[in-house]
Amino acid sequence: MTVLPSSLDPADPDYATHRAAMLDKLTELETEHGKALAGGGEKYVERHKKRGKLLARERIELLIDPDTPFLELSPLAAWGSDYHVGAAMVCGIGTVSGVECLITANDPTVRGGASNPWTLKKAFRAHEIGHANRLPSIHLVESGGADLPSQKEIFIPGGALFKHLTQSSAAGIPTVAVVFGNSTAGGAYVPGMCDHVIMVKERAKVFLGGPPLVKMATGEESDDESLGGAEMHARTSGLADYLAADEPDALHQARRVVARLNWRKTHTDPDPVSVQPPKYDPDELLGIVPGDLKVPFDPREVIARIVDGSDFDEFKPLYGSSLATGWAALHGYPVGILANAQGVLFSEESQKAAQFIQLANQRDIPLLFLHNTTGYMVGKEYEQGGIIKHGAMMINAVSNSKVPHLSVLMGASYGAGHYGMCGRAYDPRFLFAWPSAKSAVMGPQQLAGVLSIVARQSAAAKGKPYDDEADAALRAMVEQQIESESLPMFLSGRLYDDGVIDPRDTRTVLGLCLSAIHTAPVEGARGGFGVFRM
Incomplete structure (x- = not known):
């Protein structure tokens, strides 16, 4: 030794x-x-709970094996930006039915789970981790799609999310979607491109365009359930592979899907003893x-x-x-x-x-x-x-x-x-x-010092006097900026x-x-x- x-x-x-x-x-x-x-704050958390729904982390807790750890990834995403810390999504690695999986969960208490630019970056990083390590992915979906005011930063790069799902499937890495609520517009393609789809009865709503958009585009009158409800997708469209009675049942069915994947690690884990x-x-x-x-x-x-x-x-x-x-x-x-x-x-x-x-x-x-x-x-x-x-x-x-x-x-x-x-x-x-x-x-001190030396040399080359007081102020400002960054x-x-x-x-x-x-x-x-x- x-x-x-x-x-x-x-x-x-x-x-x-x-x-x-x-x-x-x-x-x-x-x-x-x-x-x-804290998600979207006490008001929106309480509203969500009153609808009989579980929070994103509660869903993850029921999904993973009892008494096993969940390694949360990028929990501070969007820190220092105009968006909520966490970027309206929880993601990490947890063990489901004995299989290590990459798990992502929309946080519907933050603007209905809508995706902002940082949500996108977080989802991309999650895919990188899942793909590189060949981890089956489970997506707990409840999202209104793109956060429309920031669509210019989401729409064009955001299409890669769907590409990633299909590439994982092509690589033989299983993908599972569990839909708890709205999964509209671009969000509808998440269950559409996953290998396995579970929807919660009377709660899941999956459609490319909701009733108002359909009315505006085609003049057709429709309601949520007939247009994109879980039962319709289970009985008519075939998008849903499994129809769950409620959220706990959906998570139980997700565990059963993973248990039947016949998924094995490339390496045998060391004996912990x-x-x-x-x-x-x-x-x-x-x-x-x-x-x-x-x-x-x-x-x-x-x-x-x-x-x-x-x-x-x-x-x-x-x-x-x-x-x-x-x-x-x-x-x-x-x-x-x-x-x-x-x-x-x-x-x-x-x-x-x-x-x-x-x-x-x-x-x-x-x-x-x-x-x-x-x-x-x-x-x-x-x-x-x-x-x-x-x-x-x-x-x-x-x-x-x-x-x-x-x-x-x-x-x-x-x-x-x-x-x-x-x-x-x-x-x-x-x-x-x-x-x-x-x-x-x-x-910070080195960077501020380099800028000071360059500025001093520039003034000397031009034959101009150097303002030492302004230099001190500049150095202090730069040091503070670099320190914070x-x-x-x-x-x-x-x-x-x-x-x-x-x-x-x-x-x-x-x-x-x-x-x-x-x-x-x-x-x-x-x-x-x-x-x-x-």
């Missing part, structure tokens, strides 16, 4: 300071998550990351609290020491880990990372990236030493690696270091952030991650992700990395 030692001292004043700062951030995060949980927990208390993860991200911390303290038995076989520990690389297991699944140790990536770290990524691909082992980097090192010595080609080598390896990638932003994730450590643009299967994380093109809730609101998580939940979240990943084949690249500039 290569059990990691720990020098973390919970009695240390610095630890207490770091922990207090993290707990404050978690309190802020809980408040923002509460906005998503044989999995050893970490040797150190995961609660201590709260006190590791400093409030000031300029202060370095040892990522091995994090690794020791998330991997099985705190057992970590470090690769090249004496070379490129500001990047820790090595092999471990997490909930019984093998992983290769790359974790920033001192923030900056030098040539040695870049070359080590590229080799390590190639090894993981040869062995078909998923990779976990733990971010705390200010980017690749700059300066004459490092430019002459080849930092560009070595950084490019690492980014090349990450770009063309075929094994699944997981990313967790613990601290800083700036510049091209964010790319080399498999940021959002490099298609990690899942990417989560801690409340302590920050991500931007560079740190680099915070995890801002980034999560734009779906640049799949959620901001409590550090203590990291092992559980990663375990759920690894289980989902192993539904699909895990196969690395055999060559095909392109040209590595040496």
Whole structure:
């Protein structure tokens, strides 16, 4: 065993300071998550309940297996925008009749479940996750279609939702729609393009155009039930495969459909009895990351609290020491880990990372990236030493690696270091952030300073005096802007991650992700990395 030692001292004043700062951030995060949980607000929640309907999360709770977790994804979508936090949709991964499934549920308490631009982005991200990991998808539908005032941002790209459903079906990934209420206009194509459709009697309404539109377009008089009611679709049109008596019955029937899918994972899950927990208390993860991200911390303290038995076989520990690389297991699944140790990536770290990524691909082992980097090192010595080609080598390896990638932003994730450590643009299967994380093109002070230097040089070149007072004001404004735009809730609101998580939940979240990943084949690249500039 290569059990990691720990020098973390919970009695240390610095630890207490770091922990207090993290707990404050978690309190802020809980408040923002509460906005998503509140849906459209008390008035609309009560109205929905008085109609005898379940809330979106209540439907999910009845759908998934008892006492099993639900990994909610993108709960802060639309944060900081003009739309409700959560984007009128709940999505995540849960186990249904023993099968891990991607689940999406419209929230009808938010503008009748209508889709806004952020709903669309959230649905697209959900599809990416489901398709890449070959997860059957279950769509709990109650939506009035597009949010019409924002149709210009929805209509044209929104058609891809239906394309995604048919592509999943063509790939042999089952799709199930359960319709609880309105599913109108474009929303009618969700059940229309799913493999299996369940509708709730006297509640589900599925039509391309409702009675008023039909009257305007054709002059025909009709009512909801004859035009698009559940019983009509079950008896006449054939759109409904199953007619449910009520919502619980619909969810029970959905569970039966999944049970009959004959769906099997590509990999056998590890025996949970044989999995050893970490040797150190995961609660201590709260006190590791400093409030000031300029202060370095040892990522091995994090690794020791998330991997099985705190057992970590470090690769090249004496070379490129500001990047820790090595092999471990997490909930019984093998992983290769790359974790920033001192923030900056030098040539040695870049070359080590590229080799390590190639090894993981040869062995078909998923990779976990733990971010705390200010980017690749700059300066004459490092430019002459080849930092560009070595950084490019690492980014090349990450770009063309075929094994699944997981990313967790613990601290800083700036510049091209964010790319080399498999940021959002490099298609990690899942990417989560801690409340302590920050991500931007560079740190706020550095960015403001660069703009100041450029402006000062421009004034000197024109022979004009430089206004230092205006410069100070500009720097302060830019620093404040970049600071606010680099915070995890801002980034999560734009779906640049799949959620901001409590550090203590990291092992559980990663375990759920690894289980989902192993539904699909895990196969690395055999060559095909392109040209590595040496």
